[in-house]
Amino acid sequence: METVLLTDEEVPQPILVLKGISKYFGGVHALEDVDFEVYPQEIVALVGDNGAGKSTLVKIIAGVHQPTKGQIFFLNQPVEIRNPHDAQALGIEIVYQELALIETRDVPANFFLGREPVKGRWGIFVDRKKMIEDTVRTLKELGIVLPSLRTLVRYLSGGQRQALAIGRVMPWGGRIIIMDEPTAALGVKESRRVLDLILRLKEKGCSVIVISHNMRHIFNVADRIVVLRGGRKVGDKKKSETTPDEIVKLIVGAEML
Amino acid sequence: MAKDKEVTGSTAFLPSVRSIVLKGGSLVGVVALSIAFASFTPHFMTLSNWLNILRQVSVVMILASAQTMVIIAGGIDLSVGSLLALGGCLAAVAMSYWGWSFVLGSLLGIAIATLAGLGNGVIIAKGKIPDFIATLGMLGALRGVSLLITGGLPVPSHFTATKLAGYLPQVLVFLGSGDLWVIPVPAAIGVGVVIITWFILSRTTFGRSLYAVGGNREAARASGIDVDRVKVIVYGLAGLYCGAGGLVLVGRMNSANALMAEGIELQTIAAVVIGGTNLSGGRGSVFGTLVGAILMGVLSNGLNLLNVQPFWQRVVNGLLIIIVVLFDQWRRRLGE
Numbered sequence: 001m002e003t004v005l006l007t008d009e010e011v012p013q014p015i016l017v018l019k020g021i022s023k024y025f026g027g028v029h030a031l032e033d034v035d036f037e038v039y040p041q042e043i044v045a046l047v048g049d050n051g052a053g054k055s056t057l058v059k060i061i062a063g064v065h066q067p068t069k070g071q072i073f074f075l076n077q078p079v080e081i082r083n084p085h086d087a088q089a090l091g092i093e094i095v096y097q098e099l100a101l102i103e104t105r106d107v108p109a110n111f112f113l114g115r116e117p118v119k120g121r122w123g124i125f126v127d128r129k130k131m132i133e134d135t136v137r138t139l140k141e142l143g144i145v146l147p148s149l150r151t152l153v154r155y156l157s158g159g160q161r162q163a164l165a166i167g168r169v170m171p172w173g174g175r176i177i178i179m180d181e182p183t184a185a186l187g188v189k190e191s192r193r194v195l196d197l198i199l200r201l202k203e204k205g206c207s208v209i210v211i212s213h214n215m216r217h218i219f220n221v222a223d224r225i226v227v228l229r230g231g232r233k234v235g236d237k238k239k240s241e242t243t244p245d246e247i248v249k250l251i252v253g254a255e256m257l
Numbered sequence: 258m259a260k261d262k263e264v265t266g267s268t269a270f271l272p273s274v275r276s277i278v279l280k281g282g283s284l285v286g287v288v289a290l291s292i293a294f295a296s297f298t299p300h301f302m303t304l305s306n307w308l309n310i311l312r313q314v315s316v317v318m319i320l321a322s323a324q325t326m327v328i329i330a331g332g333i334d335l336s337v338g339s340l341l342a343l344g345g346c347l348a349a350v351a352m353s354y355w356g357w358s359f360v361l362g363s364l365l366g367i368a369i370a371t372l373a374g375l376g377n378g379v380i381i382a383k384g385k386i387p388d389f390i391a392t393l394g395m396l397g398a399l400r401g402v403s404l405l406i407t408g409g410l411p412v413p414s415h416f417t418a419t420k421l422a423g424y425l426p427q428v429l430v431f432l433g434s435g436d437l438w439v440i441p442v443p444a445a446i447g448v449g450v451v452i453i454t455w456f457i458l459s460r461t462t463f464g465r466s467l468y469a470v471g472g473n474r475e476a477a478r479a480s481g482i483d484v485d486r487v488k489v490i491v492y493g494l495a496g497l498y499c500g501a502g503g504l505v506l507v508g509r510m511n512s513a514n515a516l517m518a519e520g521i522e523l524q525t526i527a528a529v530v531i532g533g534t535n536l537s538g539g540r541g542s543v544f545g546t547l548v549g550a551i552l553m554g555v556l557s558n559g560l561n562l563l564n565v566q567p568f569w570q571r572v573v574n575g576l577l578i579i580i581v582v583l584f585d586q587w588r589r590r591l592g593e
Contacts, residue, residue: 085481100479102472104539113469114480116462124461 013076014039015207016061016092016176021070023056023231030056031067032231038176043198043208045218048228049251054211057228058178061209062094063087091175095165095182103154107146108135110153111168138170142200159190166197170204177201178209183217195221215244229253282588283531283548283581287555294559301562304439311444312434314554316341316506318447318547320521321528322454323498325546328529329458330491331471331538332388336377337499338521339399342513344370344496345503346403346412349425349513353413356422359429367500373399374496378489396522403515412513425511433508443505450498454543467491471538527574528553531581553577 014037023031063081119127183191227235227250235250295302348366351357435442458464469477531549534541
């Protein structure tokens with residue numbers, strides 16, 4: 001019925017498609033024949049028990065692991081993501097669970113860690129003005145409030161750090177942002193802020209893949225929920241068509257009850 | 258940075274004594290010590306004495322600048338004195354025995370020290386050996402090489418007069434002991450090196466990667482910084498600084514010997530620590546190191562003028578380091 005109503009242009013095309021992905025670590029089948037798509041401006045929650053294959057799947061997307069079998073398409077083109085640089089070139093950014101921030105440096109230094117804007121002919125001199133301006137602009141766009149740009153990350157709260165870690169993937173034209181347990185270590189209020197931030201990233205045109213164990217958080221922000229169990233995809237539901245109960249049953253494998 | 262104004266909440270117009278002490282750190286120490294010495298002896302607060310102090314700490318300034326970069330990157334270089342001796346001795350041998358010109362001899366000395374420094378970096382990065390151990394080994398080994406090069410004699414030496422091609426070039430002597438108008442040339446070089454180092458640390462991508470590597474190695478790696486490369490380059494750069502420092506010292510003494518600047522590594526580390534740089538890496542500034550070097554220079558100069566026994570000077574110098582770091586801890590706790 002949909003195909004009748006919508007022309008080709010109006011059917012949303014997924015940006016990223018994984019087809020029949022398997023990943024074996026020696027004899028361990030971490031992923032087995034998994035299909036996975038991400039659509040533009042979509043928040044996909046990736047859920048499953050420990051060892052279900054969530055981290056392996058996002059690491060394949062981020063170029064950290066190579067799939068044993070299967071194909072990846074980016075905007076309908078087959079691609080190989082051999083390393084994190086390939087992923088970044090496609091606009092895929094990952095926010096690490098262990099927050100890759102430098103505690104002894106201030107906010108702009110962390111924002112541009114490892115990719116400082118340069119000026120001048122030699123390409124080695126840091127453009128500090130641009131660093132500060134871009135940091136201020138991005139923080140403002142995302143509604144992130146920090147005590148001061150000069151504050152060392154050491155003195156920021158857990159939520160502020162998480163916001164900074166997420167915010168700093170923005171200026172790189174990130175189209176797909178992967179987050180591994182972004183609210184795991186946070187209190188209620190700070191979690192709320194991070195969830196708001198995820199929604200704002202979506203407004204800005206990003207797609208977000210978020211791994212989480214917290215059903216309430218997932219149902220707050222996600223558009224679609226993908227469930228993995230034992231390396232296989234056992235569920236792929238729109239939020240509007242499912243309930244937390246059903247998802248939990250899919251995770252633990254008790255849907256027959 | 259005007260943007261920060263709204264968020265920093267300082268309301269006091271006149272800085273309190275406490276905030277001067279807190280913010281000034283070691284600079285306050287320099288001023289306080291100077292006032293004390295000036296009140297005990299009329300010879301301290303004179304232009305010529307201050308120029309003398311600067312001349313005396315010039316070599317430490319150069320080496321401590323290198324040490325600052327290494328320590329910010331989370332390392333430590335115990336071989337700076339040996340690198341200096343290696344570069345200085347080889348340059349002196351080339352100039353006085355092989356008849357090399359000042360320029361070629363200097364380039365040779367600096368190049369060999371740089372290579373040895375790069376060697377430090379490669380051993381540490383590729384061999385996965387702790388910085389402390391690798392450079393401790395080089396501290397001994399490179400002294401040995403310098404002794405081999407010079408045969409244990411000063412360069413040039415009258416024992417080898419028949420083989421001598423000439424004395425050390427006047428330009429080299431000028432570098433170490435000349436004056437530009439009233440400014441001692443070595444002091445100008447030392448301050449120049451500090452400024453260059455400040456520029457590298459704060460204005461270049463390489464400098465920023467030093468802070469990143471020292472602050473959180475894993476985060477630096479995850480952000481795409483080639484940690485091994487950064488380490489190799491910073492140790493190589495330290496070697497280059499030491500080679501330059503060697504030339505200044507040889508020029509100052511108008512002679513080179515393999516055992517010169519022994520123990521200077523501890524002075525450079527002391528200057529870095531007194532200057533407020535974090536020994537565990539990731540934080541610090543080379544201007545702090547400059548103040549640290551001057552503080553040590555002022556202390557030993559003042560004690561000399563007061564005719565304090567050299568034995569006591571060692572005690573005082575040692576205690577100074579402890580006191581400054583205790584003070585720094587206290588300052589940081591209040592700051593937080």
